Amino acid sequence: MIVVAELAGSASYGGGERYLELLCGHLDPARFRPILICPEPGSFVGRMQRRGVDVRVVHLEPLLNPFALMRLVRVLSQENVTILQTHGARANFYGRVAGWLAGVPVVISTVHNSIADYEVSRLKRWIYSAALRATLPWATRILCVSDAVRRDVIQDDPAAAARTETVHNGVDRLSFQKPIDRTKVRRELGLTDGPLLVTVARLTPPKGHGDLIEALALLRDQWPGLQCVCVGDGELRQPLEELAAARGLSSMCRFVGSRDDVMEFYAAADVVVLPSHSEGFPFVILEALAMGKPVIATSVNGVPEVIDHLKTGLLVKARDVAGLAGAIQSLLEHPERARQLGDAGRAVVQAQFTVDRMVEKTVAVFDAALRTEGVDAPAWSRRVA
Structure with a gap:
């Protein structure tokens, strides 16, 4: 059984959260055990708990918070997480660092929108970009929900091109x-x-x-x-x-x-x-x-x-x-x-653009990343035994 931790960008309900709802609901339960980590309390927490998803709340404010980082590391370590998938600039930054500290084999950063379009100050946008460039080596893959978003990611950091790919959203x-x-x-x-x-x-x-x-x-x-x-x-x-x-x-x-x-x-x-x-x-x-x-x-x-x-x-x-x-x-x-x-x-x-196609391509990214990191099926079994 592969433990997959999904670090949400927020606890309100929007496109990124809809993605998580569909992904957690359609991953093969014979292969994957999903854990949802939300960065604050909110409506999304209860919504996913009612769907039977294991949800944890780990406060991640502000952006540079060592205590928040260690809380996240503790959850990842305690749960023996094999794949950490993160969503949004803040979660992508925290997830890369926490995944490295916790020894998570695979860290996948998911980009749902261009950072250039974030409704934040120019300084905060620069901090986000700098933090993501600095932590790029700790991201096994970067998954973008559209080709346009992928182009923006590569334009912001050309070094990301080799590990970045598109998986479009899909609906049931x-x-x-x-x-x-x-x-x-x-x-x-x-x-x-x-x-x-x-x-x-x-x-x-x-x-x-x-x-x-x-x-x-x-x-x-x-x-x-x-x-x-x-x-x-x-x-x-x-x-x-x-x-x-x-x-x-x-x-x-x-x-x-x-x-x-x-x-x-x-x-x-x-x-x-x-x-x-x-x-x-x-x-x-x-x-x-x-x-x-x-x-x-x-x-x-x-x-x-x-x-x-x-x-x-x-x-x-x-x-x-x-x-x-x-x-x-x-x-x-x-x-x-x-x-x-x-x-x-x-x-x-x-x-x-179906959810089956979205999940199939996402799992293909998971499997390719696991192979890249040298994690094979027996290792998954040993890890959660």
Whole structure:
């Protein structure tokens, strides 16, 4: 049995945490015993515990904290961890050092978004980059969720090229093929029968919700029955609600917070919109396409690796409010074209971006790294005996 420790980037629920939820749920239990380590308490801890995952909380603040480092080393040593996979700049730094100190054979750093897009100060971004360059020798592999992210990693540190590879995110197709009542969300929220846009994302600056609100203001006169539901929560909720009110869109633009029934919102949507300024390889797009929904997204980072403009969805430039409004209007005016885009997108997800494919490629990275470090099957057995 191979003990795999997954060091999360946060304990809130976002794309990186969705990745961990899927990976822990689909690793072969006959080969792997996953342990999830979260850097602080949060909703993700309880969510994963309810799924039967062994979860530990090891506080990792601030970035340079020797006490936090030793706490992490202690957990890795006590659990005889064979593979440590880390997620995000802070976890990648801590994991490399702790893995080396604890004698973990394989340390895999996972990059879900470009460090250049982190919403931190220039000094903190420089510290992150310097720390990751300094600890690169202690990373067996660097796993990136998109080719765009991989290019950014190599641009930041060319020495990382030989140990860096892409494994795209994937979704569970069966979860999105169950029949769902399309009217449930509309009834719950008291929505009209007009066209409905849905966006699913944390309410943070990189997600571009303000651009979507401004685009709705441009569409209001021509589409008075248009409604938009924003699923997710974050520090910008109140400012965004105030912006919607200032544009006279309070009844058109609804904020419903974080929801566990996100598939029902996809089912209710006529169009799914992701107006982000930065993304790695977003699960939202994969999930919406898996349900056959037409998607409009910004052409940032890894998004064009799944959305082929005019074939599997529509791409617009980030921060282009007029372009976003125009794309929404084009799909509302041509519902048959919207349906065709959704169908084509679903076929691409089913063929290329499934959780089975993601896990298979991730395990292949595990196995290659174990071979590189000279860890064979008998050694795994001895290690956990």
